[in-house]
């Protein structure tokens with residue numbers, strides 16, 4: 001679905017990415033793990049138009065793609081939920097779901113008077129949340145500032161799932177959440193995958209990564225140190241590759257089918 005080849009990104013003398021390849025297949029959850037400064041955020045930004053790589057190529061469904069700004073990636077079907085939650089607290093859930101893509105009323109009311117189709121947006125927002133099995137958000141007219149952290153995160157993920165037609169990218173979606181709220185977000189990720197939509201999940205949380213990921217891309221010092229799966233490698237083995245205590249060659253893992 002999405003491939004990167006030889007991505008390079010430097011910041012002055014600091015090398016953020018040093019020739020990184022990445023492959024995301026349809027309908028999979030690909031986790032990206034790595035220590036602080038390993039290049040996870042830089043990699044994601046290069047995949048989603050927030051940064052332009054110095055070198056390297058991107059392919060979306062096998063076709064060369066170039067994203068000069070985040071909007072280009074969004075228009076191509078890649079939706080990103082960043083670590084810093086991009087919600088507008090004072091607006092209600094439905095308005096947040098449609099932020100930047102508001103629906104207008106039909107006819108002159110919409111085209112000339114720019115009136116919003118609140119009813120239509122609320123109906124579709126309710127459907128989007130129901131589709132993802134989010135039962136804790138009862139009222140789409142509720143202001144987002146009154147929601148818990150997990151519920152806000154649910155709104156962000158629902159927004160990405162509703163508009164991302166090809167790829168969903170989640171940057172540390174459970175970092176600020178408690179156990180129950182994290183579990184809810186993990187279930188949403190599984191729900192998105194079950195619809196056939198692939199997910200890139202950046203996370204420091206190894207148990208969560210091993211619970212939900214199909215494959216795990218390990219970043220280390222700006223490079224990809226290997227790609228493992230929860231069946232081929234144990235959590236300590238993945239962490240050892242991530243920290244440089246061992247290499248993928250030294251720990252090839254169990255052969256899986």
Ligand SMILES: Nc1ncnc2c1ncn2[C@@H]1O[C@H](COP(=O)(O)OP(=O)(O)OP(=O)(O)O)[C@@H](O)[C@H]1O
Pocket residue numbers: 011014015016034035036037038039040041042043
């Ligand atoms: N805008 C920038 N200017 C200068 N250096 C940067 C910039 N962005 C990233 N870097 C550097 O690039 C390297 C990779 O950073 P990046 O943020 O991608 O790592 P990360 O794996 O996401 O880390 P973390 O888990 O701490 O968020 C680091 O050495 C970082 O200091």
